[in-house]
Amino acid sequence: ATWQSPPAAKLLLTEIVARPTGAEYIEIYNPNSGDVDLSNYYLANCTFQSGNTYYYQLVEGGGGGGGFDDFNSRFPDGAIIQTSEYQTVALQGDSLFFEAYGVMPTYELFEDGHATPSDAPDMREAVPGSINNQGALTNGDEDVVLYYWNGFSDLVGDVDYLIYDEGDMGINEQVDKTGVSIDGPDPGTDSTMYLPDTPIANQVPAPIDNTADGFSSHRIDFTEGSQTTSGGNGVTGADETSENLDSTWTDNSVPTPNGEWQPAQGIDDGVAAVPTTY
Template identity: 35%
Template sequence: MKFILFLFLMPVLLLAQDHLLISEILIPPDTESRTAFIEIYNPTDQSVDMSQYFLANYNTYYNMVNGQYSTNTIHFLCDFSSAGVSLSPGKNLVVALDGSAFREKFGKAADFEIAGTDPDTPDLNARYVGSNPTLEFTRGMVVLFTWDGNSDLVQDVDYIPWGLLPFSSYWMDKSGVSVDGPDADATPSTYKDDLAVSQQKAPIAPTGGLSLQRLGITEINETATDGNGLTGHNEATEDWQQSFVATTPSPGSFSEVPGDGTGTAWLAPDTVDVEA
């Protein structure tokens, strides 16, 4: 009986997720670049304290442990330390690049913004924000990661690249990179191998005003062990061409079938928790 019960539950266990996910991303063409947003979803059964979580759109983000940041005007690296966010199970939050442009397009406020244009939308804490933070339509990446403020290495939580293979140099690969961060010793630590950018299965940003939305919570074909992820995953191995679909933007909601109208309705966060 126990064996039969285990077999019955096994598909559920295999589908369970143990970390936050980037569930939707709008990468608009240059003429509408200010309307871009990133949605983050909690598929776990526990609230997640995001005070040590970071969001960046460039591939040398890991150098931030030594206070080194990009100088590119379109790049950003922000953290949630000042937001007081504990993301509840089954809930999501939306980060707009430009809070004012997001409100104008979608008729509501994002939960947080990067550019600081809307006085009624809380800003993420800017470690570095260029003068024109942008998700480039032709190529780019976004990574959600954690850092404890002391270790040599950061830990990836979720990552999505986009664009054609000739633009793969814009994507993430920390394989073999050694970093000596602010910890007490002078010994560098080395990242495990990510998947080479030439093998990453990045989607192309959709046209027609569509966003990329996660098709369920399974990170298709992602290696779950021996990676640089928070829970040991190799976040560069996901097949985003299969796990994301292009559909009508629905910021602040998540459904395992994007566009079916059954997602999580978003109201507003308070300063402590994110509720729906």
């Protein structure tokens, strides 16, 4: 069958903090002119190439996560991200996040048992056990995938795709869905094939500095650079795996949870492009 982009709004991954562990978070942004219901949006860090485990296997009841710091999560039912809003997912719970930043996250990956000063909504497991009260980002190299699934189609839709690498080790978390054919839980029995992704050898990681605590990697180009805009598996038809992340992201940033990137004082390492409306 032919890939059809699902009726989902485009969102962006905009910031990650990978160390220290207690302060880890992932941030998303809504560039659309209207609010977006996140009920069918998923956030994953669960690629295990040697085990043939990938987020898109969710439609078959798999998809990984639940151990070794990997997770495959779903946003809370009814969660809304407003237009031009930044939201954060605290990977080690809202209490440690608040201790680190003095503000509350929008969500916590799992319930940490604390409710001070308040209790952030918990992310849902994509499938039973896919969070398992754990989850973290590797300091050196990792993947983060924001994707959409309506609960019955054969294929998921990529919303945004991030791989990062500190430069000294090879990445083994990239995903290439080219040629993958899956039959999901829809009434039909025919499989549907994904369109080509960018070959793994050609995927470009974002920078990250894992030599010190307290820094983040930030998106500085909200147009997604030279990303291929058609013929891909993204919710807008783009190839989300083709973004030149080494140019559209920067590292050594001061964390700005739930807010815009702020260049370091006296350093001009790019100007965050104001996102176009999708």
